[in-house]
Amino acid sequence: MLQGKVAGLQVYNRGGDPNRASTIRLRGISTVGANVEPLIVIDGIIGASLQNLDPNDIETMDVLKDGSAAAIYGSRGSSGVILITTKKGSKKDGKVKLSYNGQFGVSNILRSISVMDANEFKAAGGTDLGSNTNWLEKVTQTGTNMVHGIAAEGGGGNTSYRIAANIRQVDGILRTSGFDQLNTRLNFNTKALNDKLTIDFNTSFTQRDQNFAFNEALRYAITYNPTAPVMGENSPFPFNSAQFGGFFESLGLFDAFNPVSIIEQNKNTGRRVEFNYGANLGYNLLDNLTVNLRVAQQNNNSNNRQYYPTTSHFRGNATSPLRKGRADFYNDESRFKLYETYASHLSDFGKSNLTLTAGYSYQENSFFSRSLSIGDFPNNDIDFSNRIESSQDLQNAGFISANSDASPDEKIIAFFGRANYSFDDAIFVNASMRREGSTKLGEDNRWGWFPAVGLGVDLNKYANIGGVDLLKARIGYGVTGSLPLQNGLSKPIREIENGPDGSVSTRLVRAANPDLKWEEKAETNFGIDFGAGRFRGTLDLYNRDIKDFILERRVDVAVFGVDTRFENAGKLNTKGFELALNYDLIKGNETNYTTGVVLSSYKTVLKEYVIPQEIRANLGAPGQNGTNMILVREGQRIGQIWGPVFDGVDDRGNPRFKDVNGDGKFVTDQDKALEPDADFQVLGNGLPTLELGWTNNLTIGGWNINAFFRGAFGHSLVNTFRAFYEPRLSSQTSYNFMNTSLMIPELRNARFSSLYVEKADFFKLDNLTISRRIPLGSVKAISNLNVSLTAQNLFVITKYTGTDPEPALVYYGSVDNGAVENIGNPDVLSPGIDSRNNYFSSRIFTLGVNFNF
Amino acid sequence: MRRFNKFLVLPVLLLVISGCTNLDEELKGDIVKDISIPGISVGGDTGGSDVLGAAYAGLRNTGTANHGGYYSVQTITSDEQCIAAKGGDWFDGGILIELHRHTYTPGHAFINGTWGAHYGAINTCNELLARTDLDANQIAQVRAPACLFLLSYAGYVW
Numbered sequence A: 001m002l003q004g005k006v007a008g009l010q011v012y013n014r015g016g017d018p019n020r021a022s023t024i025r026l027r028g029i030s031t032v033g034a035n036v037e038p039l040i041v042i043d044g045i046i047g048a049s050l051q052n053l054d055p056n057d058i059e060t061m062d063v064l065k066d067g068s069a070a071a072i073y074g075s076r077g078s079s080g081v082i083l084i085t086t087k088k089g090s091k092k093d094g095k096v097k098l099s100y101n102g103q104f105g106v107s108n109i110l111r112s113i114s115v116m117d118a119n120e121f122k123a124a125g126g127t128d129l130g131s132n133t134n135w136l137e138k139v140t141q142t143g144t145n146m147v148h149g150i151a152a153e154g155g156g157g158n159t160s161y162r163i164a165a166n167i168r169q170v171d172g173i174l175r176t177s178g179f180d181q182l183n184t185r186l187n188f189n190t191k192a193l194n195d196k197l198t199i200d201f202n203t204s205f206t207q208r209d210q211n212f213a214f215n216e217a218l219r220y221a222i223t224y225n226p227t228a229p230v231m232g233e234n235s236p237f238p239f240n241s242a243q244f245g246g247f248f249e250s251l252g253l254f255d256a257f258n259p260v261s262i263i264e265q266n267k268n269t270g271r272r273v274e275f276n277y278g279a280n281l282g283y284n285l286l287d288n289l290t291v292n293l294r295v296a297q298q299n300n301n302s303n304n305r306q307y308y309p310t311t312s313h314f315r316g317n318a319t320s321p322l323r324k325g326r327a328d329f330y331n332d333e334s335r336f337k338l339y340e341t342y343a344s345h346l347s348d349f350g351k352s353n354l355t356l357t358a359g360y361s362y363q364e365n366s367f368f369s370r371s372l373s374i375g376d377f378p379n380n381d382i383d384f385s386n387r388i389e390s391s392q393d394l395q396n397a398g399f400i401s402a403n404s405d406a407s408p409d410e411k412i413i414a415f416f417g418r419a420n421y422s423f424d425d426a427i428f429v430n431a432s433m434r435r436e437g438s439t440k441l442g443e444d445n446r447w448g449w450f451p452a453v454g455l456g457v458d459l460n461k462y463a464n465i466g467g468v469d470l471l472k473a474r475i476g477y478g479v480t481g482s483l484p485l486q487n488g489l490s491k492p493i494r495e496i497e498n499g500p501d502g503s504v505s506t507r508l509v510r511a512a513n514p515d516l517k518w519e520e521k522a523e524t525n526f527g528i529d530f531g532a533g534r535f536r537g538t539l540d541l542y543n544r545d546i547k548d549f550i551l552e553r554r555v556d557v558a559v560f561g562v563d564t565r566f567e568n569a570g571k572l573n574t575k576g577f578e579l580a581l582n583y584d585l586i587k588g589n590e591t592n593y594t595t596g597v598v599l600s601s602y603k604t605v606l607k608e609y610v611i612p613q614e615i616r617a618n619l620g621a622p623g624q625n626g627t628n629m630i631l632v633r634e635g636q637r638i639g640q641i642w643g644p645v646f647d648g649v650d651d652r653g654n655p656r657f658k659d660v661n662g663d664g665k666f667v668t669d670q671d672k673a674l675e676p677d678a679d680f681q682v683l684g685n686g687l688p689t690l691e692l693g694w695t696n697n698l699t700i701g702g703w704n705i706n707a708f709f710r711g712a713f714g715h716s717l718v719n720t721f722r723a724f725y726e727p728r729l730s731s732q733t734s735y736n737f738m739n740t741s742l743m744i745p746e747l748r749n750a751r752f753s754s755l756y757v758e759k760a761d762f763f764k765l766d767n768l769t770i771s772r773r774i775p776l777g778s779v780k781a782i783s784n785l786n787v788s789l790t791a792q793n794l795f796v797i798t799k800y801t802g803t804d805p806e807p808a809l810v811y812y813g814s815v816d817n818g819a820v821e822n823i824g825n826p827d828v829l830s831p832g833i834d835s836r837n838n839y840f841s842s843r844i845f846t847l848g849v850n851f852n853f
Numbered sequence B: 001m002r003r004f005n006k007f008l009v010l011p012v013l014l015l016v017i018s019g020c021t022n023l024d025e026e027l028k029g030d031i032v033k034d035i036s037i038p039g040i041s042v043g044g045d046t047g048g049s050d051v052l053g054a055a056y057a058g059l060r061n062t063g064t065a066n067h068g069g070y071y072s073v074q075t076i077t078s079d080e081q082c083i084a085a086k087g088g089d090w091f092d093g094g095i096l097i098e099l100h101r102h103t104y105t106p107g108h109a110f111i112n113g114t115w116g117a118h119y120g121a122i123n124t125c126n127e128l129l130a131r132t133d134l135d136a137n138q139i140a141q142v143r144a145p146a147c148l149f150l151l152s153y154a155g156y157v158w
Helices: A067-077 A118-123 A135-139 A216-223 A259-265 A459-463 A720-725 B002-017 B050-061 B070-076 B092-101 B109-129 B136-154
Strands: A009-012 A023-026 A039-042 A058-064 A081-086 A097-109 A143-156 A159-171 A178-192 A197-211 A267-286 A289-308 A326-348 A352-375 A401-406 A410-423 A427-438 A447-458 A470-482 A493-498 A504-510 A519-532 A535-547 A550-554 A564-568 A571-587 A591-608 A613-620 A624-633 A640-643 A646-649 A655-657 A681-685 A690-700 A703-713 A716-719 A757-759 A762-773 A783-792 A796-798 A842-852
Touching: A039 A067, A058 A067, A067 A081, A067 A410, A067 A427, A067 A447, A067 A470, A067 A519, A135 A216, A135 A259, A143 A842, A216 A259, A216 A720, A427 A470, A447 A459, A459 A470, A493 B050, A504 A564, A504 B050, A504 B109, A613 A720, A624 B092, A681 A716, A681 A757, A716 A720, B050 B109, B050 B136, B070 B092, B070 B109, B092 B109, B109 B136
Parallel strands: A039 A081
Antiparallel strands: A009 A023, A058 A081, A097 A143, A097 A842, A143 A159, A159 A178, A178 A197, A197 A267, A267 A289, A289 A326, A326 A352, A352 A401, A352 A410, A410 A427, A427 A447, A447 A470, A470 A519, A493 A504, A519 A535, A535 A571, A550 A564, A571 A591, A591 A690, A613 A624, A624 A640, A640 A681, A646 A655, A690 A703, A703 A762, A716 A757, A762 A783, A762 A796, A783 A842
């Protein structure tokens, strides 16, 4: 939707998992510890969720990048602001206008990871289990997606409304994955009291039934032995199939699960219900004085459930003599309340005018969650997650795991004032000040002052250069605060120890920091808007300084009693530019061709950090624990991939590494990665240096062709599949081997090095849409009939050998042997790692139709 | 009517503005204060008793429990335990081999982790010693073991 269209905005959903939200960044990361996603504002309501919005309901979308523009939104807008206005009703001719929009699409895997087939595997010395299975084919499918949307709008007098309902059904390329979503939205606008009072009310309701399935099935489809049978009855040796629901399993092998069994036996589903409403009242107290009151609320409930029957080897404990089967339940409720009130006063001085605004904002967030994990079910006659009282775990209470958590009422309270002055319709000045407080900070430092100023000049009005239609210069400076995601960081946190005799005591697990204060971001932005004839351009240059970011830090255990607490520490600087150019190549009566390029680049340097340097992002098991891939060092760019340099294979099949510093010693063990004489170097950077979007829009008569190309350059990815499974390890002949063009047949030892760091520059045809307005002639029943065909990801040009060359902006940590990936705590300092738990990217063809009736 | 509206709106606005500036954080799902409840003795050996439970848990963590701590550091460096890298598996960036060859440095995760675990345990003990309700026997129990392990691990650190 937004991907690649706005300079400086990064939207990446690696692989396009339909059940995972995209990672969104504006001008790179704005902070290390706090919330790095931009603030979404829908119809004036801050903090809305994009998942609750159907693209069909969007009227306009604006992105506020400039720190001075975003400053008025306060700390939550610190990472940029995306402003969305939904469609309002039109009251033209008093009739009800109905419109329909429908889509049907199919998707297929775009790129896969090349592994050996059964014959190649046997020839390479793999353990032969007698069958020939293409595991990837067994767990994937042709995905489909269907959309039906209907909207009614109308009104009369001062009143207008729009009601829309959308249904979305998506089946992903991973078998059983997908969701069904119903989304409804109402916008109602009216005026009362002699048109002095404007009332805008909107509400939306979304219900999403999700089938998350298990992305692990894709991971194990890559690594599972291609000669292994799907079903246990085809096992080459005696195998108790019944114990595993008929499926074959490699028992005793670390991190190996039959992928087909994972998705066929287990369930991973959830339902999310979101209900929002917002009301805005505006009253013209005097001709030049307006007061506004806004009230909004968002309620979100999620209910997730996993069920692993007694015969599932994957998380179902099928091999356990005592505890077979498992049911996990999770539910959460979150509530957001917003009250805002402000008054604006306009003074008109003839040639110039001044608008003054002052107001108060109160935001409150609260969250409650509950989870339960229980197992040991009698058998699989029914889905025992519907009848957990039959769990044998109830006799062994210690086996049941139950958790609940409730957040405090997180509050942000702000007082703000703003002045906008314009002179001669050509010089614009704005200044704002915000006094903002948060519950999340230390007692004495909860309140901060955040100023912003901006100046814009329409140079063309004075310079009057021939042929130039538009020449504006803008400069802005703004300071905003940022808040951490978690609560209680300034408080001492303790954990309970239960004694066997019923005694209870606690120990400190995190020290308090009552001085914890606001993280501050100061941003200067300089921009030029330029236009001449058919040409339009915008250039933005910016400099961003972030200080005091909030980070969990190792502290002296002898002083604090525990070796960790949260502190303000570190400085980050980002410099970048964004350029957008548009040119109307052909401008005719019947034929129009417009092309536009969006370019952006930035560089983020860690100026100060809690320690001078550290390595992070563990590669993981099997065999590569204690192997950290990312270097964080003061004074250098973030996202540096760090490791030894591969230099061929010795005669025993071990990798040789380069003596990088030429001192005759080979210091390549991981715990020496930061020693002065270490033979390690920067192997690449996880963040792109240049991102490109290129739009082409051609209209010929009733036909429209839109081609949108997208690329990112300069970034590298660690291909972790290769790092584990490409060397021909004699001890790992029960896992399949990768078979990319970079494979070295002699290599028989897996050790992380430059060999697995690949340049991932790419250029792709992101979206190609051909649409046609169908002439309806004498048909009166419908109007504005439009039919379109869209292809997404038609081609990708890249040298990267993994599934998806898009930058990986965060790392979720290494996960293995069926453990659950923690997506709630992404590491933003460790970009550039293509982990083994990714969804695979797909190519999607969609047929769409819309008309009014 | 018009005048009435004006006078209605202003006080309402003021009321809302002055309504709330309280930002105290009242944590609900976290424990910020020590809780201690004595256990009930039913006879026999029940291990660490009552308020000393956390101290004894610390002793376990700095003693024989968990891979990556005191136990691993003590056994892998001697011949008590041998971890063989099988091809790539259990190689783990060379950190286990380093323990075996005694070529580890302060950057080694196990060494650092053991240090932190010891001091954490000592802190739990110190917090207990700061209380006034321990009897002489309990004080003696808390004092000795954790410090002993640290001394044995790191030498004279005071």
